[in-house]
Structure formats: C-alpha cells, structure tokens
Amino acid sequence: MKWLRTTALTAALAFGSVTTAATADEIKIGLLQDFTAVYTFLTGEYNQGQQDYLTLINEEGGIDGNTFTAIVRDTGNQPQRGIEAYNRAKEEGAVLFDFLSTPVSAAILDQADADKRVVITPVHGRGDASDGTVFPYIFPMMATYWAQAANLIEFMKTNEGGLEGKKIAIVHIDSPFGKEPLPILDALAAQEKFEYKAFPYASPGNEQSAAWSEVRRYQPDFVMIWGAGGGQAVSVKTAIQNGIKPEQIHSVIWLAETDAANVGPMMKGVKRFEATASGLDHPIIQRIQEKVITPGKGAGDAKNVGTSYYNLGVATMAVSVEAARLGLEGGGPLDGDKLKAGFEKIAGYDAEGLMPAITITAEDHQGGGAGRVSEWDGEKWAPVSDWHAAYPELIRKTIEDSAAKYKEGH
Amino acid sequence: MAYFFELLINGALTGLMYALVALGFVLIYKSAGVPNLAQGAVVMTAGYAVWLFMSMGLPVWLAIPAAMVVMFLFGLVVERLLLRRMVGQPIIMVVMLTLGLDILLRGLVPGILGSAPKSIDLGINFAPVIIGDVFINRTSLIGGVIAILLVGASLLFFRTRLGTKLRAVSDDHISSWAVGISVERAIGISWGLAGIAAVVAGALWGSAQGVDWTLSTLLFPAIAVVILGGIDSIPGVLVGGLLVGILGSVVPGYLDSYVGGSTRDVVTSVIILLTIMVRPFGIFGREDIERI
Numbered sequence: 001m002k003w004l005r006t007t008a009l010t011a012a013l014a015f016g017s018v019t020t021a022a023t024a025d026e027i028k029i030g031l032l033q034d035f036t037a038v039y040t041f042l043t044g045e046y047n048q049g050q051q052d053y054l055t056l057i058n059e060e061g062g063i064d065g066n067t068f069t070a071i072v073r074d075t076g077n078q079p080q081r082g083i084e085a086y087n088r089a090k091e092e093g094a095v096l097f098d099f100l101s102t103p104v105s106a107a108i109l110d111q112a113d114a115d116k117r118v119v120i121t122p123v124h125g126r127g128d129a130s131d132g133t134v135f136p137y138i139f140p141m142m143a144t145y146w147a148q149a150a151n152l153i154e155f156m157k158t159n160e161g162g163l164e165g166k167k168i169a170i171v172h173i174d175s176p177f178g179k180e181p182l183p184i185l186d187a188l189a190a191q192e193k194f195e196y197k198a199f200p201y202a203s204p205g206n207e208q209s210a211a212w213s214e215v216r217r218y219q220p221d222f223v224m225i226w227g228a229g230g231g232q233a234v235s236v237k238t239a240i241q242n243g244i245k246p247e248q249i250h251s252v253i254w255l256a257e258t259d260a261a262n263v264g265p266m267m268k269g270v271k272r273f274e275a276t277a278s279g280l281d282h283p284i285i286q287r288i289q290e291k292v293i294t295p296g297k298g299a300g301d302a303k304n305v306g307t308s309y310y311n312l313g314v315a316t317m318a319v320s321v322e323a324a325r326l327g328l329e330g331g332g333p334l335d336g337d338k339l340k341a342g343f344e345k346i347a348g349y350d351a352e353g354l355m356p357a358i359t360i361t362a363e364d365h366q367g368g369g370a371g372r373v374s375e376w377d378g379e380k381w382a383p384v385s386d387w388h389a390a391y392p393e394l395i396r397k398t399i400e401d402s403a404a405k406y407k408e409g410h
Numbered sequence: 411m412a413y414f415f416e417l418l419i420n421g422a423l424t425g426l427m428y429a430l431v432a433l434g435f436v437l438i439y440k441s442a443g444v445p446n447l448a449q450g451a452v453v454m455t456a457g458y459a460v461w462l463f464m465s466m467g468l469p470v471w472l473a474i475p476a477a478m479v480v481m482f483l484f485g486l487v488v489e490r491l492l493l494r495r496m497v498g499q500p501i502i503m504v505v506m507l508t509l510g511l512d513i514l515l516r517g518l519v520p521g522i523l524g525s526a527p528k529s530i531d532l533g534i535n536f537a538p539v540i541i542g543d544v545f546i547n548r549t550s551l552i553g554g555v556i557a558i559l560l561v562g563a564s565l566l567f568f569r570t571r572l573g574t575k576l577r578a579v580s581d582d583h584i585s586s587w588a589v590g591i592s593v594e595r596a597i598g599i600s601w602g603l604a605g606i607a608a609v610v611a612g613a614l615w616g617s618a619q620g621v622d623w624t625l626s627t628l629l630f631p632a633i634a635v636v637i638l639g640g641i642d643s644i645p646g647v648l649v650g651g652l653l654v655g656i657l658g659s660v661v662p663g664y665l666d667s668y669v670g671g672s673t674r675d676v677v678t679s680v681i682i683l684l685t686i687m688v689r690p691f692g693i694f695g696r697e698d699i700e701r702i
Binding site for chain 2: 037043203217241266
C-alpha cells in the first residue's frame with residue numbers, strides 16, 4: 001500500500017495542500033518546499049522528519065494543550081509559487097515557515113519582515129540572515145555555508161597534519177551556492193598560509209570529467225566538494241577515478257546515505273560536515289519510532305527514519321517547537337512576535353543530543369554555527385570530531401559585513 | 411599534451427553518451443517528424459524503470475530488457491493517447507505537447523518512485539583505464555562503445571522493411587496512407603524504439619550519476635547534438651555527439667578555472683546558435699526545399 005499512500009500524497013501536493021486535522025489550539029507551520037525540482041534529493045526525507053516530529057509532539061500532548069499542524073505544499077523551487085503558497089498559508093494562520101529553498105526564502109524575506117512571520121532557513125539560504133538586527137524574523141538557526149566551510153578547514157588543520165604550505169582544491173557547482181565558501185577560503189588561506197584553487201562544473205553536475213582532470217594535475221593535499229544531489233556522487237566517483245583518495249575528500253553538508261549507495265564501497269573514508277547526528281540511536285528518534293512509526297502514523301517510508309536528511313528535518317522542528325514553547329511562556333495565542341522572542345530565548349538547546357547545543361540571541365540567529373565532521377565508514381556516517389564552532393570571529397565578521405551591505409541596499 | 415588528450419578522449423566518450431540520448435530524439439523525428447522535447451524526461455523515466463526492476467531483485471541483465479519492454483509499451487501508449495489526437499494540428503502544438511509531457515514526467519515519476527537519487531550498479535569497474543598519464547573514464551568508454559553499436563543497429567534497422575516504412579511515413583504521411591502503410595502504427599513504433607534507446611541511456615547515465623530528475627537535463631546537450639549532426643540523421647548523432655562532447659570538455663578544461671565559472675553550457679549554447687545560423691539542417695541533415 002506504500003505506493004498508494006505515495007500516490008495520494010503526490011496528488012494532494014499537486015492540488016495544493018495536505019493538512020492534518022485541525023484542533024482548537026493549533027499552531028500552524030508552513031512547510032512550503034520544493035518537492036518536484038532542484039531540492040528533491042533531500043526534501044522527501046527532510047519533510048518526513050519534520051512532520052513525524054510534529055506528530056510526536058502532538059501524540060505527547062503538545063505544548064500546554066497547543067498542538068501543531070503542518071501545512072505542506074510544493075513550490076517547485078519557484079519564487080512566484082513560493083510567494084503564492086506563503087500568502088495562502090499566512091491567511092490560514094501559519095506563524096512559521098520553512099521553504100527549504102534559497103531562491104524562495106530570498107523572495108519572501110522582506111514580506112515576512114513586514115508580516116512579522118518567522119522564516120527558518122536551516123543550512124540553506126543567505127548566510128548574512130544570521131544577523132538578527134538586520135533580518136529580525138529570519139532564523140538560519142544552524143551552521144551557515146560559511147560556518148560549514150570554516151569547520152571543514154579547521155578539521156584539516158587540527159586532524160590531518162596542518163594547513164601551512166598545503167594545497168586545497170574546491171570543486172563546486174557553478175552557482176551562487178557553489179561559490180558561497182570562497183570568501184571564507186580567501187580569508188583562511190591568508191590566515192593559515194595555505195593555497196587553494198576553485199574548479200567549477202556546470203549544473204547539475206552529471207558530467208565533471210574536465211574539472212577533475214585539472215584537479216589531478218593540481219595535486220591537492222585536500223579536496224572540498226560543494227554541490228548537491230546526484231552531482232555529489234559524480235564528484236566523489238570522478239575524484240576517485242582521478243586518483244584522489246576518499247580520505248582527501250571533504251564535503252558540504254549535502255552528502256548522505258543515498259550518495260554513499262550510489263558511489264558504493266569506494267565511498268569509505270569520505271568526510272562531510274554535519275549539523276545533526278544521523279542514525280536511530282537518539283532519544284527523540286527512538287520516541288518517534290515508538291509513538292509515530294510503529295503505530296503507523298508516520299508521514300512516509302519507515303526506512304527513511306534515521307537518515308541524515310530525516311534527522312535534519314526532525315532537528316529543525318525540535319528547535320522550532322522549543323521556540324514555540326518559550327514563546328508561549330507569557331501566554332498564548334502564539335503569533336510571529338512571540339515566536340521570534342521564543343527563538344531568541346533558546347539557550348544551550350541540543351534536541352536531546354541530536355545536534356550541537358545552540359544559543360540564539362537577538363543578534364545571532366545562527367545559534368553559534370556549530371557542527372562537526374563525520375566520515376563514511378562503509379555503513380554509516382561516523383563522527384570524527386566534536387560539536388564546535390570553527391573560526392567564530394571570522395564567521396561573525398563575514399555575516400555582519402554582508403548584512404551591512406544588504407542593509408545599505410535597502 | 412597528456413592533459414589535452416585526456417580532455418579530448420573523455421570529451422569524445424561523454425559526447426557518445428550524449429548521443430545515446432540524442433538517438434531517441436532522432437528516431438522519433440526521422441519517423442514521425444516530431445521534435446520530442448520530452449526525450450530527456452523519457453530517459454529519466456527509463457532510468458527509474460531499470461532501478462525499479464533491479465530493486466525488485468532482478469539481475470541487471472534481466473532488468474534492462476524488462477525496462478525496454480516497459481518503455482517500448484510506454485512509447486506506444488504515448489502515441490495512442492496523445493499524439494494520435496494531434497494529427498492535422500500545427501507542429502508547434504505537437505512540440506508544446508511534448509513539452510507538457512516532459513513537465514508531467516519530471517514531476518510524476520520522482521513523485522511516485524521517490525525523488526532521492528537511486529543507484530544502478532551495472533558492475534562496471536570503478537578504476538579508470540590508464541594510458542601513460544591519460545586517465546579514461548571506464549563507464550564512458552563502455553557507454554561510447556554501446557552508443558556506436560546502437561547507432562549501427564539503428565542504421566541497419568532503417569534498411570529493413572519496417573524501417574523503410576518508417577522513413578516513408580516521415581517523408582509524407584498522406585502518401586504513406588495512400589500506399590497502405592499504417593502511419594499511426596509506424597509513429598507508435600518509433601516512439602517505442604526511442605523508449606528502448608532511452609533505457610540504454612538511462613541505465614548508463616544512471617550508473618554514472620544515480621537516477622533522479624537531473625537525468626532529464628541531458629536533453630540540453632542532446633539537442634545540441636541533433637542540431638549539429640542533423641535532426642534526421644542517425645550518423646549525425648555520432649558526429650554531433652563527438653563534437654559537442656569534445657568542445658564541451660576541452661574548452662572548459664582550459665578556461666574554467668581562469669574565468670571562475672563553468673563554460674560548458676556556454677559552449678553548448680554557442681554550438682546550437684552557430685549551427686542554426688550557418689547550417690540550419692546540421693552537418694548530415696536533409697535540406698528540404700519547399701515551394702513558397
């Protein structure tokens with residue numbers, strides 16, 4: 001019957017909305033995401049994790065009787081459809097939105113500010129939105145791409161023999177997302193005395209042989225790959241075919257179990273940044289198994305539970321529900337301002353060990369930007385560093401400088 | 411010099427892999443006179459079909475023929491349900507129909523079968539073929555050889571009785587009807603054959619990059635291949651594929667790291683524009699002269 005449920009979900013998405021049963025004290029969350037275009041490599045598992053976590057909270061009684069309703073719609077990664085979906089969900093009373101799309105999130109920024117609705121942009125979107133003084137209702141709440149690049153560089157420095165005199169090749173998709181880490185690499189290359197060279201490849205990355213032929217001749221000590229979806233598996237495969245060892249490869253967060261399955265046994269040793277832990281061995285995930293999956297209330301295929309993107313989705317809703325709980329401390333009903341205040345009260349929250357402890361303030365909406373590096377051991381992503389934020393002063397300065405430029409333009 | 415040869419050889423092999431996608435496009439145009447803008451999505455669907463059969467436990471040597479049967483039938487159904495209704499309609503509306511089919515498949519197939527990348531293991535060794543300092547991608551090498559064989563088989567097919575009928579249908583629907591050829595059946599068969607070619611392309615590209623919606627983006631280089639080689643020319647698919655692949659490898663190989671962006675799509679676009687301006691029917695395409 002799985003195919004029937006999937007077909008029903010697809011049809012429902014096509015016709016506009018899927019909502020769970022409404023209650024008197026419901027808090028509506030707009031999960032208006034890209035189910036059919038660019039972000040499809042992760043949206044299914046991510047959104048499933050988000051919905052399952054909200055179901056878990058509802059099963060456990062909600063927050064002081066307040067329950068959560070997910071409004072799930074497809075935007076196809078198109079800003080126009082995103083704006084339309086946002087306006088509809090806003091009319092229906094949604095107070096928090098996750099578009100999981102950099103272009104859609106960017107298109108909503110000003111409107112969300114004007115409407116006083118909270119938009120979360122975990123591990124995607126504008127890095128400078130971490131500056132809460134410029135973007136008051138936008139909450140990246142996890143490590144930005146800048147923080148991810150810094151974390152990987154620091155890992156090479158402290159765990160892989162230092163950086164001085166070393167060469168780093170960054171092989172990236174030719175898009176604004178692919179170029180995100182370059183300013184951080186510029187700054188850190190000067191500071192840590194290494195050199196780097198960027199090797200772009202055309203989107204979506206299904207053919208990268210020319211880039212990797214050049215990388216091989218560059219003879220890098222370390223390689224960073226900065227892409228998403230199927231292009232990431234092509235990067236790893238083509239790297240290894242060009243004599244790059246898996247241990248030399250370090251990836252942005254978008255490298256998951258599906259990519260490991262695509263690459264096969266040669267994936268062992270490849271590292272990536274992660275903002276949340278993967279696997280089933282976490283209290284929240286185990287409660288989801290017990291109270292949501294086993295009774296058949298899950299939002300998708302049970303085999304996705306515990307994957308990297310599923311757990312990432314769970315963590316985003318865990319932080320959001322915590323913000324709602326804090327926002328409701330002064331009494332309900334929850335609105336955008338109370339929710340924003342709730343986010344800015346979050347201190348040392350780690351979703352029962354699923355993610356690094358984050359502290360969000362009125363100034364820092366990134367929550368510190370901590371993460372860690374994990375390595376594919378042949379079966380799963382095994383952590384090889386502790387949760388921490390790398391080069392926090394540099395990242396904060398980059399955020400503030402970029403936010404100031406944005407503010408000047410407005 | 412080794413660097414140049416590596417770009418040249420891998421580019422040529424990649425171009426032959428593009429030719430696999432382009433072949434389905436040409437098969438339909440040569441028989442039905444329809445430029446099928448859904449061919450990229452058909453390749454994606456074929457990749458999903460191979461993955462589906464393999465995930466059901468079929469070995470690859472059974473999964474691929476099974477997918478070919480399914481995709482051949484899919485081609486027949488497309489002709490029966492969609493194209494047959496378009497007989498006598500302006501060609502631009504038929505093109506729009508294929509565009510609609512492309513959008514439908516790209517949304518529906520990943521929506522039902524899952525949008526996360528799927529893996530197809532064809533058992534091809536990961537290690538490159540190394541000649542001196544030249545590393546040759548083994549998947550592309552095998553794909554290139556298969557492309558040449560498939561193009562050869564297509565050339566032979568169009569010399570058979572059925573192939574001759576398909577060519578006649580392509581030349582003139584009304585005359586074909588007049589001599590007793592079932593035009594509808596011929597067009598259906600051409601869509602079915604394009605589905606079979608799509609399975610080969612979907613399996614090989616799927617094994618290289620995984621199966622997801624991005625397989626449908628192969629339409630862009632495939633269109634460059636057919637425009638350059640000639641939209642109705644099967645040998646043109648090979649020559650066009652080689653040129654598009656080589657230029658799309660050598661030029662970015664020397665320019666990309668200097669300009670800070672990928673020039674491959676720019677090269678492909680320039681090929682399309684220049685060919686249409688200088689030789690609109692491509693290198694091997696047939697130039698139709700009409701009285702106006």
